Amino acid sequence: MKILISNKSGLPIYEQIKVQIKEQIMSGELAENEFLPSIRQLAKDLGISVITTTRAYSDLEAEGFIATMQGKGTFILPKDNEMVREQYLKRIEEAFTSAIESAKLANISNEELIMILENLMKE
Structure with missing residues (x-):
């Protein structure tokens, strides 16, 4: 498991960890039933607080991505x-929302935006 923490990111560190683990699960890089590093080990590896890794793991558990078994x-x-x-x-x-906001700023009509989407879907 690879986690990269950026001090320049607008996201809190626990959120960066959570997002990266979630992406690795969704992409299949992390397989079901694969064990993650312990909270303490991950904190040590990343040079961050145990509280930060605890928050990331707690959020992932609440969202149904991971589970913790006492002693295992x-x-x-x-x-x-x-x-x-x-x-x-x-x-x-989220991507559509961003595209719509950009289209409004660039004064692109809904029809043009839909055409762009249709062209991209053909590729």
């Missing part, structure tokens, strides 16, 4: 197709 560790849960679909839908909505 933290592992990746099997992917729920509906959960994965929702995560991708969320990403798509």
Whole structure:
């Protein structure tokens, strides 16, 4: 598992960890039932606070991506197709929102924007 922390990112460190682990799970880089480093080990490896890694793991657990078993560790849960679909839908909505905002700033009509999308989908 690779986690890169950026001090220049607008995201808090726990959020950077959470996003990167989630992306690795969704892409298949981290397989179901694979164990993650312990909270303490990850904090040590990244040179950050245990509280920060605890927050990232807690959020991932609340979202259904990982589970912690007392005495055994933290592992990746099997992917729920509906959960994965929702995560991708969320990403798509965010990308569309950004594209719409940019189109408004550039004075691009809805029709032009739809044409751009249709052309990109053909590629």
